[in-house]
Amino acid sequence: MKELVVLSGKGDTGKTTLVASLAGALQRKIIVDCDVDAPDLPVLLEPKTGRVFPFTGGKKARIDQKVCNGCGECLRACRFGAILENNGLFEVDPIRCEGCGVCKLACPSNAVTLEDQRNGEYIVANSLFGSFVYGALRGMHDS
């Protein structure tokens, strides 16, 4: 199988238009929009609802309160200010947490776990020009 890749670091150069045109012209192909941040190809290819698969990327720390001894080592170790302390209770702010794992290394009680984050979906659908795979980050199509 041959791969034909269209890419550019610059927006508004016509990548989506070119790929949509190729998709219409070529036979026996699978079309993929790899830009999960802002996929534009679905606008042109009008995919019908297909199979939706979870996409997990990155991790978030979680503190097991039953195991935590309240020593505060994780708070001192975290460079992102993602550990919060409230009356001796240590918790992770999931918005700030970058999933680096330093708190887990610092914790003497093994109270920290890193959990996979579901960030969105990838979709395998039929479109105007055949099989089409694209992604959607969580929140993109929530309304």
Ligand code: SF4
């Ligand atoms: S995983 Fe990293 S960013 Fe997240 S709370 Fe732990 S040290 Fe902070």
Ligand code: SF4
């Ligand atoms: S380092 Fe571990 S035991 Fe200490 S406060 Fe953080 S999670 Fe609790």
